[in-house]
Amino acid sequence: MSLRKPAAAAGAGPIASVTGTGIPLRGDDVDTDRIMPARFLRAVTFEGLERHLFEDDRAAQPDHPFGNPRYAGAALLVVNRNFGCGSSREHAPQGLARAGIKGIIGESFSEIFQGNAAVLGIPCFAVDHQAADRLQTLVEHTPNLTIVARVDAGLITAGPLRAAAAVPPALRDAFLAGQWNPTALLLERFDEVRGVADALPYLRDFHA
């Protein structure tokens, strides 16, 4: 069983808040094909993906936020509704993480994307439409504005803005406990896993 006793994954500590400047990305239903076009999935590692974030959108839109030096060094991405929909490619949040994004604030998120981001230590904070829009406007006007997004209090503050920002309860608790990368937990009690498997009819007695 020694193989199944993992060391805690590197960098997996509690995350109670994310602080930094923002980058606004307006629009609903931004899919992961746009965040990371499929041709950049033609690789066996995640290395260098940050260079290809929104590559086609940036080509089509010269003032795209991810090509705009005003937002260089941003830690918090501010989006609208259903961000990260579509493909389950982790390459999308991997690219964002490698570009320095540590938290995402938006109206709502695709579940697969939100889960993929969480495993990388990136909380997704849900705010209402008005708060997302106001925060985007604030950051557009004042790119060096410091945003504080608190996982524990469910709150974002940025200059004059103070808004409720929810992380789903189970993910919130996982961030606060430093268990957002769950591999170690999942490997902890292999006997119980084996027990569930052994009780499943299709694994136990569907063999001729």
Next chain:
Amino acid sequence: MGATLFRKVWDAHTVRTLPSGQTQLFVGLHLVHEVTSPQAFDMLRQHGWRVAFPERTFATVDHILPTDSLRRPFIDVMAEEMTAALERNCREFGIPLTMPDSGQQGIVHVIGPELGLTQPGMTIACGDSHTSTHGALGALAFGIGTSQVRDVLASQCLALEPPKVRRIDISGRLAPGVYAKDVILTIIRRLGVHGGVGYAYEYGGPVIDRMTIDERMTICNMSIEGGARAGYINPDETTFAFLRGRRFAPSGDAFDRAVAWWRTIASDADADYDDRVVIDAATIEPTVTWGINPGQSVGVGEPIPNTGRDAATDEALAFMDLAPGRPVAGTPIDVAFIGSCTNGRLSDLEEAARIVRGRRVAPGVKALVVPGSQTVSRDAEKRGLDEIFRRAGFEWRGAGCSMCLGMNTDRLEGRQVCASSSNRNFKGRQGSPTGRTLLMSPAMVAAAAIAGRVVDVRTMLEEVPA
């Protein structure tokens, strides 16, 4: 109050509640492909972990595979590297791998059910969002990311929160020329591309009950396009008949034992749902997308929306550059693609061939058929479908994901407009950053290929040439 299939299957696979409140869920079947797994295998090696249940793990190659020549090494250097990496990883970790030389390779969501790997009552995970397809057989199937692929490889478990369950009934009867694809496009249009976030979709009602497993897979496949991570249909006699005799399905007495259990996991008649929606089949038309997400669609008899409605519509209209306010029928196309995990199965090719038989692809249109698996391809060839398509001017290709997402060399070029039987019309989805996709049923794609423009397939069903 009774329980839903979702609840019964979730509970049967629950290992424990994690300290965060998430469920540690056992995964009964893990499907693996070349695009989302190499980094996961690397992480296993880094930690010195083995694959916990290699016998519950199955791999194939689909996204990157060329559809013209399978000679190794592939001319496409990255296709060769990614395929070779999967072969190495499967060998090292003892995972069964279905390659083209087996004659059973194909898109992971086509071959899972085809081989009988997918069964009612299972939990299934795969590093691909269209894993929801497997719900058609009454399984609970989730798309996952690469870190979760690592978790499932190492522990056969996922940390998840249970979604709510929305029951969607399709009542009445579909008109001729209206297919499963039109049903799911209509569901997404009505409920929105984000309407299913936080939900699993349970599809039912008389229209779904009458559907074949192929049709049910088309429905469940696109659950994720409506925001629902999982979609499923309760197993019934159609499901059991589909599974009987398949390679990995139970056989002999075991099949009867399996059917007995499968019956018990279906949702109870008095099950409690978090939400219910009913859609009357009579209101569903052949449906075509005009925008940049699968919810932006109209019936073939309707006009494309005008500008000025909302920002999302304007953005889509600007990108697509079609004719706002004009009927979607008549939109010229450059490419016709029949294939994908949504609509690349035998019955899809049969429906398309009914339209194509005795006709010719319009001049200037590039048309291709990419069967979902080698088995689909062989079965189609036995029925002479390949000849029908070839004679009409279609290219008949090898099995894979192909132009659904353009990860191999099958891609749109420039601003081409593609009538496609696939699942996503996102900007750049089919391999050209500026390419344009119109989603529709395979029969509608076939009709568009012949006409050179979007056309109501029902007009062609009425006058099939001798």
